[in-house]
Amino acid sequence: MNFDKLLASEEKVIDTATLKIEKNILCFKDYFLQISNISQVSIAPVKKHSYPIFAFVLVIIGILLARSHYEGGVTVGILLIVCGGFFIYTVYKKNSDLGEVLSIELNSGSIFWFIVKDRPFLNEIIDVLQSCANNKLANYIIDIQNSTITVGDKNVVEVDNTINLQGTD
Numbered sequence: 001m002n003f004d005k006l007l008a009s010e011e012k013v014i015d016t017a018t019l020k021i022e023k024n025i026l027c028f029k030d031y032f033l034q035i036s037n038i039s040q041v042s043i044a045p046v047k048k049h050s051y052p053i054f055a056f057v058l059v060i061i062g063i064l065l066a067r068s069h070y071e072g073g074v075t076v077g078i079l080l081i082v083c084g085g086f087f088i089y090t091v092y093k094k095n096s097d098l099g100e101v102l103s104i105e106l107n108s109g110s111i112f113w114f115i116v117k118d119r120p121f122l123n124e125i126i127d128v129l130q131s132c133a134n135n136k137l138a139n140y141i142i143d144i145q146n147s148t149i150t151v152g153d154k155n156v157v158e159v160d161n162t163i164n165l166q167g168t169d
Helices: 003-008 053-067 073-096 119-134
Strands: 011-014 018-022 025-028 031-034 038-045 100-106 111-116 139-143 148-151
Touching: 018 119, 038 119, 053 073, 100 119, 111 119, 119 139, 119 148
Parallel strands: 011 111
Antiparallel strands: 018 025, 018 139, 025 031, 038 100, 100 111, 139 148
């Protein structure tokens, strides 16, 4: 990740596998945010790619050539229509697979977008961040890649099921 470019922009798109929350700090890669500086958290759609104008121009020229009476015009016209249609379809396919992002806006006006593909998991992350904003002593590890949230420091609690409860009145 190019952090110089990240710092220069007001809108920062971050693709990270995990987020770590320790008390009042949200950490990711080599960066951290203070949770008390977050002014707004929301789910936002990913900005869609624009369709290339040249693809539409190819289709229009292809239609005109296909309707012309010039020798070879139909063949060239169909090729142009197919090429233009391919570019349009490629952008359409990319746009349909984008999903949504976790949008975190800071008091400074900077916006961080975290790429998360799973909408229900995005809701869980918002719940965790809301809990952390209310109670600053929480520790979480948010595994975006596997859509899991671990509370605490991966502490393991062992339960002893061999306790004899007989004789308690």
